[in-house]
Amino acid sequence: MLHAALYGGEDQAVILTYAWDRLLVDPIPGPRRADNFTGLEPLTRSVWTVPATAQPIPPAGSTLPRLAAALPHTFALLDPHHGAEGIARQMEELVEHLAPTSIDLLDVGGDVLAQGDEPTLKSPLADALTLAACCQVNAPIRLLVAGPGLDGEISPDVLRPLLGPLVHTFTSKDVEAISTVLEWHPSEATAMLAATARGVRGICEVRDASLPVPLTDEGPTVHEVDLDDAVSRNNLARAIMTTAALDEAEAYSREICGFSEIDYERNKATWLTGQPPTKLEPDDILTRLDKYQREARTRGVTHTTFRRITEALNLSGSQREELRQLLISRPEQYAAPLWRIPTED
Template sequence: MTRLIVAAGGGGDAVAAAMLDAALHGNRDDRAVILTYAWDRLLVDPVAGPRRPADFTGLHRLAPGVISVPATAAPVPPAGSTLPRLAAELPHTFVLIDPSDGVEGVTAGLHALVTHLAPDSVDLLDVGGDILARGDEPTLLSPLADALTLAACSRIDAPVRLLVAGPGLDGEIPADALRPRLGARVLTFGPGPTGAVDRVLEWHPSEAAAMLAAAARGERGVCEVRGAGLPVPLTDESPAVHEADLGEALRRNRLAGALLTSTSLEEAEARSREICGSSEIDEERERSAAARRLARTAPELDRDAVLEGLDRFESEARARGATHTSFRRITEVLGVPGPARLALRDLLLDARPEQYAAPL
């Protein structure tokens, strides 16, 4: 069998795709091919927007229009990417989504991959469920990537199953709002499938994938995540995977509909600004510039200062009703730049091992 999983937004969706493959098919030798963006958070990639093939060395050409990212690939500095390390630590083949030519280009690449693989199944996977949004909700932070893949998957001549894992876990559209848009429950993750990505979640920055794995292991409560400290409930529904109607999702998603004939990423950004009022890549550009300034001035970690800051944050977060937090949230609260994040993680695991509810 050959199976194709399209990681709708890249990043954590690619990690969740490995969990999905493990849950559905166990440890079989014929692992799924995962089609994903190289579009990482600024903790990993200081350059705004998705990476394109020219941003890597060592890519592998599987077929015309089909480029995979092997473990030996490397991003061209100053860009960064989690994909080569994912390829090194997971037994899947990771194929690159290149949105340079808009939905037209993503569709062409997806068609070439389906033609090359002739897969028995094609799943489009989104963690959190914001792919089911209209695309213009004020709480949405990253609608563009999902809209591009949703539009492209609607155009290929192959059946595509749309799956939503962990409704509400991305902190953008609440689970209650998504529930009427969800179809049958396909499965509920347990601790077993998370074992497939244990090592990855020790370093990968995705908060949604981290919460999905923690919920699958039985963690319940409220997790405080990025930015303003969004509270995300961890409930019995959090480890669930539901099917949703792809056609309905496309009709509902105004941004995806507007991108159907787009021929460049710049055009897609312009339509996002018209419909959503902004482009997430513009916001990444602003945060990237701020992060570069911080990195130039950031001192080395002071253990006592870090632990004092953590105590203050913990007290305040508990008062807000939080029971868990993400590593990314801690880096933001303590003002720790990307280059120092590994030292911070080591410090936290050494000083507070009893508070580690992997990977939260």
């Protein structure tokens, strides 16, 4: 969406991104590395592209091959297992190999601007690693924040004075380029970004923690933020600047933020392993959905994500698509790609 809006649809982009799909897609905690896949193709000495024919090696899971099949861009694997120094090395190699006309670091939600002590912060490590790496690269990099507050980790009120110039406001026309991807991809932040671009407003409940996220006119905006200012604010990014291993960066996260998001995934994965499988029976699911919706209404919720419904109904990530197909048989509640909570039964 960003590439099409800012640069037009003619030239393709190289999208360097994590294979870190969390437990809804990947039952293994933490991010994946190149040796978790078959069919990757070398681009530089330490950078591998993920073509549509690549496959994660079971039990690992990843949405990247399917994204590569759906979109015209080149996807390359961001590997944090060698710390911020390893990511910086990957980016330096790409700059030398591709000689790009522009480099944008995009964060949806704005938690890249977290100080590290915010009580609502859930996943600071992925953003801090990338931010720490980018400020070490000998090339101009523009930091962009899309959908301020849409990840539910930093409130829009906190982010507003930290944002720089408005770069773009997404519209429903921008969303059409990825509309087929939104039908299956589990990213909640992207779903809410697309929904606000289509005009959806209200309160969206997300994640297993039932976080309420306001859907406002700020949702579809993209702002530039000074990269050095972001690093000065992000205590974790500064601390992990010279890390050469993910374990080392994770230790800093525990020290500075009081937790590691990978520890949370480890604990949740252990809990999920002990849960008996739940069969998806349509009548039972719809009854439980109605109960969830009644409870959500009392919290002021107007919309939710299919990920949130999957977890609220105690279903596994592998059942998310089957659940979605069942629910969109109620098209009056499908505010694509979100699910609208009815005002009354």
